[in-house]
Each structure stands twice: as structure tokens, then as C-alpha cells.
Amino acid sequence: MQIIRSIQNRIYEIRGERVMLDFDLAALYEVETRVLNQAVKRNSKRFPADFMFQLTLEEFDRLKPQIEAVNRGSQGLMNMSSQSVITYSGKRPRSAPPYTFTEQGIAMLSGILNSDKAIQMNIAIMRAFVEIRRIVLQQSDMRDQLRQIQQRISEHDVQLSSIYDAIENLLDEKAAQRKWNERERIGF
Known part of the structure; x- marks a missing residue:
């Protein structure tokens, strides 16, 4: 489970896609x-x-703080049942920005990298993507529920406002009745 969390930390959202970077994949494989x-x-x-x-270079520059944060967070990860997690350390400058692979691209990598390690890591990566999708769906359901609750609350606000207006009208009528009953009588 720890390896899946480590993989999830290395999945970035770029150009509206969830992707992994070539150096992270290479380290995992x-x-x-x-x-x-x-x-x-x-x-x-x-x-x-x-x-x-x-x-692009701009995308890579914007992504570097996230990459460094992930690397700092994974410093404490030891060799997890012979599944070591090594990532880009920023020590060796790259001549070109990294390649990114979508979930389908990572699945395609399994066809060209046939080592046991690559197969194991590919399975773990696919599980990480599935888990992220599950979490996103849960968040989507929660957003829908929150929207429904907000709608109900706003409907209740309107209803409560009507009730308060009715109570004020009743109190005004009662006050007018009281004034009428307590007025000074003229005549008989």
C-alpha cells in the first residue's frame, strides 16, 4: 500500500491529463x-x-516545486520489500524536458519493458490510477450532495423568511388588537 501511495504522489495533472514523468517511471522500473x-x-x-x-520548459519549471516536494516526502521511504523508489533528484540537469505518459501510455510501456520488476511496477501503477479515479468519483459524489444540501438550505431560507413574515404580521395584528382593546372608551 505504501508503494501505491508513493506512486500516487508521482501522478501529476498536466494539460488536463493525469500523467507520470519518464524519470519517475524509469526509477520505478x-x-x-x-x-x-x-x-x-x-x-x-x-x-x-x-x-x-x-x-514544455515552462510546464517543467512549474512542475519542479511539486517534484521536489514529492522527493523530500519520499526521503524517508526505505527499500519496500525490494521495491526501491528512486526519483529525479535535480542534481543532473536535463538537456530536454521530460516525457510524460498517460495511463494508457504506461499500460503500453508494459508491452515493451518485459522484466519482472517492470511487470510488478506496472500492476502497482495501474492500481494507483484506479485508486485515484475512485477518490475523484467519491469527491464528485460529495460535491453533488453538497450542492443538493445548499439547494435545500436556500429553499428552507425562503420558507423560514415566509414564516418570519407571517409571524410579524400576526404580531402586528395582535398589537393592533391590543391597542384597540386598551383604547380609552368614549361613551357608554
């Missing part, structure tokens, strides 16, 4: 980023633009 990218380039037909794309 225990291969060099260069080797991962070479395997992808050799099989480029398997990776259309909706499966994999390269970040």
Missing part, C-alpha cells in the same frame, strides 16, 4: 531514464500523442 526513452523511441508507433507527450 529500475532502469535508466535514457534506456526507458530509447525503448519508447524504438516503439514510437505504440505511443500516440494522447499516450505520451513531452513537457
Whole structure:
């Protein structure tokens, strides 16, 4: 479960897609980023633009604080049942921004990386994506419920306002009746 949380921390939202970066995937698969990218380039037909794309320098610069925060958070992670998690440390400057892989692109990676480690990590990554989707659906349901509650509250506010107006009218009528009954009598 800890490995899935670690993977979830490395899933970023970029261009409206949930993606993982090439160096994070390479670390999880225990291969060099260069080797991962070479395997992808050799099989480029398997990776259309909706499966994999390269970040722009601006996107990568905006993402760096998040990456560093994840790396600081994973410092305490030890070798988890021989599943070590190593990520981009920022020490070696990259000549180009990283490639990003969508969930479908990561599934396609399993076809070109056939080591036992790659298969195990691919299963864990797919589970992490499924868990994120489940969480997002729960949040969506909660938003709908909150909207319904807000609607009910606003309806109740209108109803309460009507009740308060009616009570004020009754009190005004009662006060007028009291004034009429307590007036000074003239005549008989």
C-alpha cells in the first residue's frame, strides 16, 4: 500500500491529463531514464500523442516545486520489500524536458519493458490510477450532495423568511388588537 501511495504522489495533472514523468517511471522500473526513452523511441508507433507527450520548459519549471516536494516526502521511504523508489533528484540537469505518459501510455510501456520488476511496477501503477479515479468519483459524489444540501438550505431560507413574515404580521395584528382593546372608551 505504501508503494501505491508513493506512486500516487508521482501522478501529476498536466494539460488536463493525469500523467507520470519518464524519470519517475524509469526509477520505478529500475532502469535508466535514457534506456526507458530509447525503448519508447524504438516503439514510437505504440505511443500516440494522447499516450505520451513531452513537457514544455515552462510546464517543467512549474512542475519542479511539486517534484521536489514529492522527493523530500519520499526521503524517508526505505527499500519496500525490494521495491526501491528512486526519483529525479535535480542534481543532473536535463538537456530536454521530460516525457510524460498517460495511463494508457504506461499500460503500453508494459508491452515493451518485459522484466519482472517492470511487470510488478506496472500492476502497482495501474492500481494507483484506479485508486485515484475512485477518490475523484467519491469527491464528485460529495460535491453533488453538497450542492443538493445548499439547494435545500436556500429553499428552507425562503420558507423560514415566509414564516418570519407571517409571524410579524400576526404580531402586528395582535398589537393592533391590543391597542384597540386598551383604547380609552368614549361613551357608554
